[in-house]
Amino acid sequence: MLKQMLEKDWDRVADGMVPNAKEELDQSPYSTQLGMSMADDARKVVAGNMDIQSFHKKYHSSLLGEFGDLFTQEPPKKDGSSTKGVKWGMVIDLQKCVGCDSCTVACKSENRTPPGISYNVVLEEEVGEFPNVAKVNLPMPCMHCDNPPCVQVCPVKATFKLENGIVTIDNDRCIGCRYCIIACPYGARSYDFGESYEDEMLSFNDVTSPEYGIERGERGTRKTPIGTVRKCNFCLHRLERGEEPACVETCIGDARFFGDLNDPNSTVSKLANSPRAFRLKSDLGAGPNVIYLK
Amino acid sequence: MEAYAKQELQKGQKSSAAFKWWIGSLVVLLAVGGYFIIERLVFGLETTNLSSITPWGAWIAFYIFFVGLSAGSFLLSSLIYVFGMYQYERIGKMALFTAVVCMIVALTFVLMDLGRPERFMNAMVFWNVISILAWEIHFYVVYITLLVVELYIAMREDLVRLRPANNIRGKIARMLTFKNSTITEETKKRDHRWMKILGIFGIPLAILGVHGGTGALFAVVGARSAWNTGLFPIIFVVSAMVSGTALLLAIYIIKTKVTKAQIDRKMVISLGKMMIAFLFIDLLLQFYEYLVGVYGLEPHHLHNMAIQMGGPYSWSFWGVQMFLGAVVPIFIVFYKKTSENINAILIAAILVVIGIIGVRFNIVVPSQIVPVFEGMPAGDYFPTLNEWMVSVGIGAMGLLIFTIGDRLLPLEEKPESLEGEGS
Incomplete structure (x- = not known):
């Protein structure tokens, strides 16, 4: 007669086949007791006897104590959104940059910037004295600072920081006082004087770039954004459709990396914390989110 | 009062x-x-030599110059109405009126400088509370209101006296005063008290709000280290006192010369001395500013000083700011043969005003010639014909408002109203 397998029978089988949890966890440098009780509670969560919020609440502080900086997960909110959203950042590897300026070209054609305005520039400098000379290329988009000096000074709140870290301009509100250009330590902003490539490039005025997702159509005389200040926006319109900024995509040396600085596993986060990483004028306290690798 | 009205008529x-x-x-x-x-409004800022490297130019320099003149004139008037220096009362109302006109001129310069002048009301509607410029705009509005009210109270008695006059001055006086306005001991006292109260409110407003704040516009910019010092707003206020005193002195002398009125020699000489005293404080503060800058060894700051003192604009620093605006006036006021000469003091006052224009240019322009980031192109700026002519036009507008106001309003101190004060 076939004997019915009871729970204790299954346990006996499992004890023989599955390695002992306590012994296994003792080999890891982390707390055994924490692992055991988390596993117990995890089963409760799966069985529906415990909700995920209280699970996180119960273990959040002990996990932080146990794993420190390595533990970055926040408890999910009731509505499902996480507290830390994306924070866009860029890493530029100066060893890989060859100074070809294709980022500038890509930027200009993507954003259709008029003469005198380029959201991205590459500074080229020769350092040292012969024979110890080096040529340094420094590509500079807007740094999208954590504490942007331009946002501080704008009298009409026309420039502000989005939740995803991008510093934007509301060209329909900007009065063109140019205080932000004065205040920017990186020279990342330009005033639109209304010039155009129309003379050398037929139909330049017909289409404008959908900056900040706003289709403005034809570039007319005295029409916004003319008379206001413009700047790099990490190609927000491209990010919205899942593409990288034009300068990142086009870089021939693969020197530019783009991603979420809030995600500790993203390439940019890892590179930003490498010993090669540095930020421009970091002593000013603006907190630039474009990070360079020397 | 009849005789007075008749005299007014003539x-x-x-x-x-x-x-x-x-x-x-x-x-x-x-x-x-x-x-x-109109050319500038139609074609935009392309008519200027401004660029994204030097975004601020002559109009901003003139703007801070006229704000300074206004604050300086107002502070001079408060010496009279608040601190009781009635020996200068002759120029009290003139000082207030000058302060109003200078603010109008200053704000017109800002309006010209905006890339989108038609959106100027945005600055009132959207108030970014962490922006110094936003605070300034609100301070300016409060300040102008206070100036106008104070000027009105200062003129009230003369306006009431002018009511019976059968000319345009009388008409305006009748428009500005109530039918039953009288001058009694009681109203005199009341007016005096209000002048004092408004003056007391006005002093911190003018120092901290209007001109110290205008200096702070520059001082808070960490990206331009030559501006980024705590002394900077103070220098603004002191140089405002210098230029305000000098301007009123010049206006007073010119006016008495034109109208062939009796000149108050004692007051002119004493005002001249006061102007030079303010100038000395100004120079002292500037000296420390440069001294600390040199010892700071901050490359951007050093570069800025090198351009100011040895670059293409050094003529403005040494020639206008230092020689014409400081050395010559100091010499005139202290040299025995010229110190009592009204014409010489007039020249000294005008030179001081011109010198402060130089000071304002030397603040605004050289700091933008130094590249904000090493390796970026250096600025190159000199105002275009358009910028100069717009400035001339706005200046002429200011003088016109001043002249007409001076004709229509009782800004001069009348002997009978002076008697009451008992200097």
């Missing part, structure tokens, strides 16, 4: 040829400037 009819020439040339200058203002 004055209204007597428009000398010189006066007509003066008004005529101002109108011509305003018309010429108006053409360039």
Whole structure:
């Protein structure tokens, strides 16, 4: 007669086949007791006897104590959104940059910037004295600072920081006082004087770039954004459709990396914390989110 | 009062040829400037030599210059009405009126400088509370209101006295005062008290809000280290006192010369001394500013000083700011043969005002010539014809408002109203 397998029978089988949890966890440098009780509670969560919020609440502080900086997960909110959203950042590897300026070209054609305005520039400098000379290329988009000096000074709140870290301009509100250009330590902003490539490039005025997702159509005389200040926006319109900024995509040396600085596993986060990483004028306290690798 | 009204009547009819020439040339200058203002409004800032490297130019320099003149004039008036220096009362109302006109001129310069002048109301509607510039705009509005109210109270008695006059001055006086306005001991006392209260409110407003704040506009910019010092707003206020005193001194002397009135020599000489005293404080503060800058060894700051003192604009620093604006006036006021000479003091006052224009240019421009980031192109700026002519037009507008106001409003101190004060 076939004997019915009871729970204790299954346990006996499992004890023989599955390695002992306590012994296994003792080999890891982390707390055994924490692992055991988390596993117990995890089963409760799966069985529906415990909700995920209280699970996180119960273990959040002990996990932080146990794993420190390595533990970055926040408890999910009731509505499902996480507290830390994306924070866009860029890493530029100066060893890989060859100074070809294709980022500038890509930027200009993507954003259709008029003469005198380029959201991205590459500074080229020769350092040292012969024979110890080096040529340094420094590509500079807007740094999208954590504490942007331009946002501080704008009298009409026309420039502000989005939740995803991008510093934007509301060209329909900007009065063109140019205080932000004065205040920017990186020279990342330009005033639109209304010039155009129309003379050398037929139909330049017909289409404008959908900056900040706003289709403005034809570039007319005295029409916004003319008379206001413009700047790099990490190609927000491209990010919205899942593409990288034009300068990142086009870089021939693969020197530019783009991603979420809030995600500790993203390439940019890892590179930003490498010993090669540095930020421009970091002593000013603006907190630039474009990070360079020397 | 009858005699006074009669005297006023005669004055209204007597428009000398010189006066007509003066008004005529101002109108011509305003018309010429108006053409360039329209050009600027139609074609935008492309008519200027401004760029994204030097975004601020002559108009901003003139703006801070006129804000300084206004604050300086107002502070001089508060010496009279708040601190009781009634020996200067002759120029009290003139000082307040000058302060109003200078603010109008200053704000017109800002309006010209905006890339989108038609959106100027945005600055009132959207108030970014962490922006110094936003605070300034609100301070300016409160300050102008206070100036106008204070000027009105200061003129009230004279306006009431003017009511019976049968000319345009009388008409305006009747428009500005109530039918039953009287001058009694009680109203005198009340007016005096209000002048004092407004003056007391006005002093911190003018120092901290209007001109210290305008200095702070520059001082808070961490990206330009030559501006980024705590002393900077203080220097703004002191140089405002210098230019305000000098301007009023010049206006007073010129006016008495033109109207062939009795000149108050004692007051002129004492005001001249006061102007030089302010100038000394200004120079002292600037000296420390440069001293600390040199010892700071901060490359951007050193570069800025090198451009100011040895670059293409050094003529403005050494020639205008230092020689014409400081050395010559100090010499005139202290040299025995010129120190009592009214004409020489007039020249000294005018030179000081011109010197402060130089100071304002030397603040605004050289700091933007130094590349904000090493390796970026250096700035290159000199105002275009359009910028100069717009400035001339706005200046002429200010002088025109001043002249007309001076004609229509009782800004001069009348002997009978002076008697009451008992200097």
